Amino acid sequence: MSILKKDFLWGGAVAAHQFEGGWKDGGKGISVADIMTAGSATANRNITDGVVEGKNYPNHEAIDFYHNYKEDIKLFAEMGFKCFRTSIAWTRIFPNGDEKVPNEEGLKFYDELFDECLKYNIEPIVTLSHFELPYYLIKKYGGWRNRKMIDFFVNFADVCFKRFENKVKYWMTFNEINNQTGYNNEFCLFTNSGIKVQKGENAEKEMYQAAHYELVASAIAVQHAHKINKDLQIGCMIAMVPLYPLDSKPTNIMMAQKAMQKRYWFANVHVDGEYPTFMKAFFAKKGYVPDITTADLMNLKNGTVDYLGFSYYMSKTVKATTDNPDYEYDDLTNDVQNPFLKASEWGWSVDPEGLRYGMNWFNDRFHLPQFIVENGFGSRDVVEDGKIHDDYRIDYLRQHIVEMKKAVEEDGIDLLGYTPWSAIDIVSAGTGQMEKRYGFIYVDKDDEGKGTLKRLRKDSFYWYKKVIESNGQEL
Ligand code: P53
Numbered sequence: 001m002s003i004l005k006k007d008f009l010w011g012g013a014v015a016a017h018q019f020e021g022g023w024k025d026g027g028k029g030i031s032v033a034d035i036m037t038a039g040s041a042t043a044n045r046n047i048t049d050g051v052v053e054g055k056n057y058p059n060h061e062a063i064d065f066y067h068n069y070k071e072d073i074k075l076f077a078e079m080g081f082k083c084f085r086t087s088i089a090w091t092r093i094f095p096n097g098d099e100k101v102p103n104e105e106g107l108k109f110y111d112e113l114f115d116e117c118l119k120y121n122i123e124p125i126v127t128l129s130h131f132e133l134p135y136y137l138i139k140k141y142g143g144w145r146n147r148k149m150i151d152f153f154v155n156f157a158d159v160c161f162k163r164f165e166n167k168v169k170y171w172m173t174f175n176e177i178n179n180q181t182g183y184n185n186e187f188c189l190f191t192n193s194g195i196k197v198q199k200g201e202n203a204e205k206e207m208y209q210a211a212h213y214e215l216v217a218s219a220i221a222v223q224h225a226h227k228i229n230k231d232l233q234i235g236c237m238i239a240m241v242p243l244y245p246l247d248s249k250p251t252n253i254m255m256a257q258k259a260m261q262k263r264y265w266f267a268n269v270h271v272d273g274e275y276p277t278f279m280k281a282f283f284a285k286k287g288y289v290p291d292i293t294t295a296d297l298m299n300l301k302n303g304t305v306d307y308l309g310f311s312y313y314m315s316k317t318v319k320a321t322t323d324n325p326d327y328e329y330d331d332l333t334n335d336v337q338n339p340f341l342k343a344s345e346w347g348w349s350v351d352p353e354g355l356r357y358g359m360n361w362f363n364d365r366f367h368l369p370q371f372i373v374e375n376g377f378g379s380r381d382v383v384e385d386g387k388i389h390d391d392y393r394i395d396y397l398r399q400h401i402v403e404m405k406k407a408v409e410e411d412g413i414d415l416l417g418y419t420p421w422s423a424i425d426i427v428s429a430g431t432g433q434m435e436k437r438y439g440f441i442y443v444d445k446d447d448e449g450k451g452t453l454k455r456l457r458k459d460s461f462y463w464y465k466k467v468i469e470s471n472g473q474e475l
Pocket of ligand 1: 176313
């Protein structure tokens, strides 16, 4: 007998901006992803001021799922997906973001997409905000620097809950809300919150304010969802990248603990409905006085999440420095190589045990059902005679599923499902590349945007099909 529940949600994940394409179709507005150029393993993506003629914006066409969704969903069904995680592109529903009335054509697209999934008994799992804010909201309101964003987001969420309440049960509010703790890299604050830090500004301080507004918006959305339909399950979505101490030196242990607090307090607020004491103490010490009202605090308390969704790709390792007696974690100075782990071409460590560690870390604190909504290995693939022998991807996923099962069986964690990243090859969020591939299905397109867009089943496609069929027993 499998140790996973009978209705365990096996599936795959993607995000709208990374695979839909059709960036101007159906009345869609411009999102943050539409103004980000292609980067590489070593060069960051550029964030341009609007869409600039002649530049390569990989998300504009992506893999053109918008015009191919029936064929792609058919392939997901062939793998036996029980669920499919995607996001609703905010700019399809509200092209500018501050409209009162939604764009019917955008809603219709998701109706058809979800119906197509349901036709095969594939349950859609939906993220509301996955790195795809309307660009207009940034130009006009400054993105999540502005409290007004709460209303715009809640309106968007309400429209989606009402329209899709009978098609979608599991929702998540903000994808990887804690990724913006990586604010030293402009990508992080921009994709999460639409903020470009100006000279003289303190990125960390801006981050705390934006995150607060998002947490309040999330909490209000949770309350509304439950009013609209009490069966809706609304989760948070946290990027779980455990931060280990380099060794047993007490200062390194302390640094790792403070680093974990800095990266995961978001989950405390989502789950407990209040700021943890260490955050209040930190704000006081730094003299940060974010705009937090009494009404906000009530909303946080009344809008706690139903489950904990998270991504897991890698762990990181940290070391204290002597000039930092307060242990204020800074990824640029404190992150070090883990001598025990190998990393991918993109420098992402491979650490299957870290998944079980992260699940336990969450479970010790938050006592909520968990959902692994991303996990995967970005790698180049080689096509030989129409075949892709991606045993490195199979190895990665197999090792992680083994640890996931231990977390369920040996640690007793309540796990709803597993949706590896990604169902199909898509544009990488961090680098804008096509050739940092994660999919079970190969898409013929390269980093320059050339290719036929033809879909091919990788070896991992057939392997994952068996994993699902056997409910995780045949690995
Ligand atoms: P890409 C950083 C660390 C962990 C997860 O990432 C991250 C990031 C951002 O790069 O993002 C998530 O495509 C995100 C997805 C993304 C996926 O991980 O940069 O939720 O949108 O595609 C993989 O290799």
